Amino acid sequence: MPVADGGPMALIIQFAPFALIIIVFYFLMIRPQQQQMKKHQQMVTALKRGDNVTLSNGMIGKVTRVENDEAMVEIAQGVNVRVIKSMISTVQTRTAIAANDKS
Template identity: 55%
Template sequence: MFVTPAYAQAAAGGAGPTAAFAQFIPLILIFAIMYFLMIRPQQKRMKQHREMVSALKKGDHVVTSGGIIGKVSSVRDDELEVEIATGVKVRVIRSTVSQVLNKSEPVAANA
């Protein structure tokens, strides 16, 4: 009537490699979901930002990550000179530019 412990241990050990692989399936599925929902979109966003920053040129209106809005007055290797008011120029690192505004958009309200 009762199964002895020796038989129960032998039956559990017989499934071997398929049982071990079945334990990793949820882990693989979680990684795949994380890749498509988090990692891949972030890589696309980083690629778009890198392309936007590399295409900056003199005369573009930009917004930095610090919230400074201005017009690019000169472009160097890794930094930009941005004019934020008449005669006021600041140097910013190229990668801190978060957005390039269209020339038709208003840059700042002169009050």
Template identity: 55%
Template sequence: MFATPAYAQTAAAGTTGGPQDLLIQFLPLIGLVVLFYFLMIRPQQRRMKQHKTMLAAIKRGDTVVLSSGMIGKIVRVEDKEVGIEVATGVTVKVVRGMIAEVRTRGEPAAANDAKA
């Protein structure tokens, strides 16, 4: 009644944009999700994988740093726990996952065969 025919046509044309307008609305959101994946999730997964392989490779004699900052030498390795010597004669039992880094690898045990 009060709307002119031209105004009614432009209002109707704006609502029938179709799937292209819907895609344009969600494109920034999709871009943020992709950016978040490559900048946050993927590097974290890579770090977790490296940490798991490091924990699987620890052996007796390695010098390690715990997540608390304590430094010690591994004297006993078990499934879920390790024994760490933090001072002469002081051994602490620690959960394996709390090892933050391995500083120096222990020397391999010498063989019992004599060299000529």
């Protein structure tokens, strides 16, 4: 009958698949999410008056005022709403060319 104790090498071989799964999980799930959050944070901190934004609920508007954690967004003429900056999903600057423009 073989001895159950294989020494330290058997222990390494037993835990190697778990370590490999954790490493793959980090590079396929955690790291890309962190990069995406960092990019979104940079976008929100660069927010300025006059930028066209899309909110997380789908509303599109123009930034009229920027404060520390909040922004005032005009969603219709004369209709301003106060939103938390982190709820802004995309930002298009005033100088950005529209997608359907040819020039």
